[in-house]
Amino acid sequence: MDMTLKVTSALSDPTRYSIYLFISERKQEVSVQDIAEEFHIHPNVARLHLAKLEEIRVLQSEYVKTGKGGRPGKRYIPSEEVVQLSFPPRDFRLLSSLTIASLAKLGEEGFKALVETGYEYGKSLVNPYLQSHNLSLIELSQAEKLHILSEISTSIGFTLDESMTDADQIKFHYDHCPFNENAQLEPMFICGLHNALLKGMFETLYSVEEFKQEENMINDCSTCRYHVIVTN
Incomplete structure (x- = not known):
């Protein structure tokens, strides 16, 4: 339930949700500065939105060398992990897995x-x-x-x-x-x-x-x- 509340709270912000859609459709790593420029917001605000999206596991990050010296920069990409919400709680992934397994047994x-x-x-x-x-x-x-x-x-x-x-x-x-x-x-x-x-x-x-x-x-x-x- 705590995770459900975190996800709904994080994605209820229109800017944050738009940032998530932008990154998921672009399918390329982005930096804080990329998001700040795309959405015309301060880099600190962009960093906060990205941190919230990473916290609910719809984004993941890694440090990448910039080639300009100094510390590696943090880059964000869509997470491979599936985040599922349902009310009341239902595990539809389990249902789909069982269905596919049943069909597979039929050859x-x-x-x-x-x-x-x-x-x-x-x-x-x-x-x-x-x-x-x-x-x-x-x-x-x-x-x-x-x-x-x-x-x-x-x-x-x-x-x-x-x-x-x-x-x-x-x-x-x-x-x-x-x-x-x-x-x-x-x-x-x-x-x-x-x-x-x-x-x-x-x-x-x-x-x-x-x-x-x-x-x-x-x-x-x-x-x-x-x-x-x-x-x-």
């Missing part, structure tokens, strides 16, 4: 069921978004489709970064697996689920000729990287 049939569920869920995310924003699929430009994919992906924990887009090719990657804990236990199942979910989203918005994962964090790559060929 190929379990994997197939998980992939089919992920694909259908990915497709189901798109139409409600279009309806809520009064958008027609046939009238969307590629840039608008990419924006929709990015927004929906962010809402479920994937922050997609585009590296190349043209008339018929899209390359994108993400750097933080939103279900990293489960992926470490059953990597093939979780990766299959993620691929199917993203593919379902793409195939609802585009006619997809090829959907290929080129790199995978499970294989010690820095990102999960995809190459998609579309016909519209």
Whole structure:
């Protein structure tokens, strides 16, 4: 309960919450000075906000040599630790771990069921978004489709970064697996689920000729990287 109160108290401050979002989306280490300049606040205030975010374990820090002599500077990055809040207390991570373990025991049939569920869920995310924003699929430009994919992906924990887009090719990657804990236990199942979910989203918005994962964090790559060929 003490940790729950600390987390809710720390993130209730609008500036502090904005700082956390900025760092988590940037995915690069930042200094106190970076935050002070970005949010137009005094470095001492920035340091206090960062310390509070580190205290609730949504950020972690390390000392890095600046190359300018003197003491190493402190740098902050998003924490790999998951902070979960629920009222009343519920351990949904345990539920998800048990569910994945149960499907894994079914072998190929379990994997197939998980992939089919992920694909259908990915497709189901798109139409409600279009309806809520009064958008027609046939009238969307590629840039608008990419924006929709990015927004929906962010809402479920994937922050997609585009590296190349043209008339018929899209390359994108993400750097933080939103279900990293489960992926470490059953990597093939979780990766299959993620691929199917993203593919379902793409195939609802585009006619997809090829959907290929080129790199995978499970294989010690820095990102999960995809190459998609579309016909519209």
